[in-house]
Amino acid sequence: MPGLRWDALLGGVETEGSLAFWMYRLDSWGWLLFETANMAALATLMGAGAALLMAFPAARNLGAGRVVNPLARRLLEAMRTVPEIVYALIFVWAFGVGALAGILAIAVHTAGACGKLFAESIENTGLGAWDGVRSAGGSWAQACRFAVLPQVAPSLLSYALLRFEINLRSASVIGFVGAGGIGEELYKVIAFNYYEEISAILLLIILAVFAIDLLSERLRHRVIGAMR
């Protein structure tokens, strides 16, 4: 814990025991955290997008076929079983040190994890609307788009936003293996036993998760209200 002192709390960077002294590298940490948040956002977007496409064939109730359905399910399993950090190591090896490796690693894992949740939410919807669209001559894809998607969109969005929070945490850790973001800095201060810096960075990450939680709540309500 940092040695904060009440009398010096709002003092300058030079004053020992002040907040500014504790967060003396706020500018570079802030930037790294921003990079981390961007990695998480992009990875969530890519992963949830892929999950959305794969969830329909993976859902058991939409009759995707005896080959496609198990194939989609196995693929999703494979994507989420391998830990992000392992994917990150592979991608760092393939694409070099940097944010790209981290984004891809998190996106792959997100696709697997979200895909399963998406597919289960699809399996929980009634098939009345599905019959309605199919009986009108709608194709399989059209039925997915018009009969299923509007019904499951709110829960899919909830899952994706929860995943965004989780991914911010993942993106912080994944930097340990050189995949970009604040992780490298965190790894460094942990390695050097700079306890005050560790607590400062952890606090910043927690604050960022708070911010995402508040933002996502607003976004969710706006989207659910607007989706009609």
Place this chain on the structure above:
Amino acid sequence: MGLTAGLRPVAALAQDDAAWTGARGMLELQGLTRRFGATVAVDHVDLEVPAGQMVGIIGRSGAGKSTLLRMINRLQEPSGGRILSGGRDVTALQGRALREWRRDCAMVFQQFNLVQRLDVLTNVLIGRLAWQRGWRAAMVLVGGRFTAEERAMALAALDRFGLAETALQRAETLSGGQQQRVALCRALLQQPRLVLADEPIASLDPRNAQLVMDALRDVNQRDGLSVLVNLHHLDTAREYCDRIVAMQAGKIVFDGTPAALTAERVRSIYGITEQEFAAEAEARRAAERAPAPLAVA
């Protein structure tokens, strides 16, 4: 064919198309059979429906009425027999041809089967899905945007049944009777030749039931569409239909005019009086209405 002319082309389509109104008959079932395990839901049904007829199919619960209609639309695959239309074997259709067949025989369901979270207008526009081609189909799939003509068509259909002002509401905010009329609008947007109505009024109160049956009759008489409607009220069938087909245990046991279906005839077919038949239907309706009316997502 001009889409802007609202729904009138539907009637023109049904009357002009020689393939449908020709001598071969617009819908012909030959030995149509469906088994579920050991039980036979529909047992060698032979039926011919000429264009423009309003046929009521009656029967007790489990007589195979729903399975029969679902097989005609190919929502359910037959275990045996054939469905012919204009000399074409419908049972063999696959892919796009199958979707076009489904478009041509629009289905109306007991539980309406609307997309509850979509607005009424889009629900009606779902009837246009099978008409989309090429890049337009892709646009509709990705953006969910239909052309201005199609939207005007949907509005005209809604207006016909007094629902135009609900166009931008979510379907789930509508009453059962309104939802069923929206479902009928969706069916009309398909520009079908045939409407298959599977217990369309079983979930509705008497007033709404009458509104929906009036709408079906209007579709039959003004647009010249054939209507096959499953009912379990003999009175309704007698009042609205040109022809009544009675089913019992998957078989057709009566096929004739409403006048020919006398009380004695009902008694000999079902072994119960007409009053008992109506009471049974009423009890079933009450049981179906009791649980939460609709699955709200």
